[in-house]
Amino acid sequence: MEYRPGTMDMPYETALLAPPPSRLEVDAKTSPLRRHALALRDITDGLKLWRLGATLGWLDIKLKYRGSVLGPFWLTISTAVMIAAMGTLYSVLFHMELHGYLPFLALSLVSWNAIGGLVGDACTTFTGAEGTIRATRMPFSVHAMRVVVRTGIQLAHNFPVILGVFAYFHTWPGLVALRAIPALGLWTVDAFAACFLLGALCARFRDIPPIVGSIMQIAFFVTPIVWRPEQLGTKGWWLPLNPFDSLLEIVRAPMLGLHAGWHTYLYAIGYSAILVLGSATMFARVRSRLAFWL
């Protein structure tokens, strides 16, 4: 059947919804300053669409566990089993008392799951959203938010395990634990930065994800997660060189009822600043090319 146009006498059915007026200006000639302004604009526009980013992240989780009875609580169970198994084994290996060691291990592992999961997911921030990016103009930061929200939900599902360990060993940290909240805020900023940086790098160079994967595997062993930093004694001088060490400690220490030293906060903020600066430079530079790389 050939299309016969001109039959404009159809019942006039007005579309219900009109998007708000907007203005789009794109110029190939951009100064570095303008590139940064545009990148910042992308982020503010993306924050305005926070409901979309959050829903995308939530739907990712829902989708992953669609059709399963326990849904995302499988995460909780598998984490609980892993901590119980590793806790009993390593407390024997390291000759440590379970009462002191298990809360440490539970916090470390849950935190590391979040960090490692985020870094892995950050690599597919933009490549995973290829269809959407090529169909409509959307702030790239929405895709970053999707990854951050997704990781946040996973972290939240692991939290009951920590509460369970606290309850079992009666090791409630007290009010010091509130200090973990600003630290988690810093984590969120870092998470966004990692998504922009790794997401863009991995879109351009498809070899980066496996490299990142093996780096994170090594990082798991050289970061105090299953072992305590005290076990290294004076041989642990290099620990501050590991960015994951301080970032982990600022969340873990308060949750164990301890105070993280000021130098730990300094390292954590310093490493975060480097990450954010690197990520901002990267994103401002490549934002206009990203759609072509997918």
Place this chain on the structure above:
Amino acid sequence: MAFIEVTDLSVDFPLYHGSARSLKKTVFAAASGRLGKDNQHRVVVRALRDISFTLNSGDRLGLIGRNGAGKTTLLRTIGGIYEPTFGRICVDGSINTLLDPNLGMNPDLTGRENIMLRGLYLGLPQGQIRQLEEDVQDFAELGEFLDLPIRFYSSGMLIRLGFALATSISPQVLLMDEWFMAGDAQFMSKARGRLESMVRGAEVLVLSSHLMAVVEAWCTRVIWMERGRVIADGPAKEVINQYLHGPQPDEDGEIRPKVPPAKIETAPKIEMAPTVDHAAVAHGDVEEEAVEAVEALCAVAPPDDTEG
């Protein structure tokens, strides 16, 4: 008042084919001082070249030209998806880009969830999202399928959903690819009424199509593109006539005046000869536009060597 202003627009497509994209190659090339050479090896397809035009409120522009002429790339660039390599674009007014029937929908999510995401993307409040959902539900007539992942939909159902969703939003600037018309045989008559009401409601329309009847009926102005360049720009009837019956442009986008019209009548058959293997290219993860562009590069233009 909505308007579109395109000035000296050029878009280059980098083709990172095979291993050229890999980090290893870049690092090794840098280490052995061959980066410059590698840069030259990077294939860049010039998808759009030096395009300028202005559209004001009330203008209806049709884009015509063969596959690979750059029509879709131009629509994507006006829509802000691709950013220009040279030149500038200014679009004033809310934009709706209807480029592919899937609208970037997630195949694993249900129809309802995809509608909700679209509503959130448009920044609609909860109440209006429900309104959008009802509107699409009524129009697409998907029934219980709306709560199934759209990967289970038949292609007809998928087009109905995409169409209903796309036409439930009334923008000031409407950028539309031809799939809306291409699948028309499957739509009920009300689909046409709905589309036409949206087209009439838009202040500025840019439509890319191979169906000259549609372009002639809907557009006041037509741009004929070949190989990313503007060949002709003017009133709809005039340009369509030139495209269908006039002399064809050569490789440089110039129209040869000396070729007698009798020979040109037979030209279209020859022009189709060399084609790009779509499947092979698609497996290489290459952009759809890039494929189009490559086709444009491969297409032979000179029509004069047939009858000796």
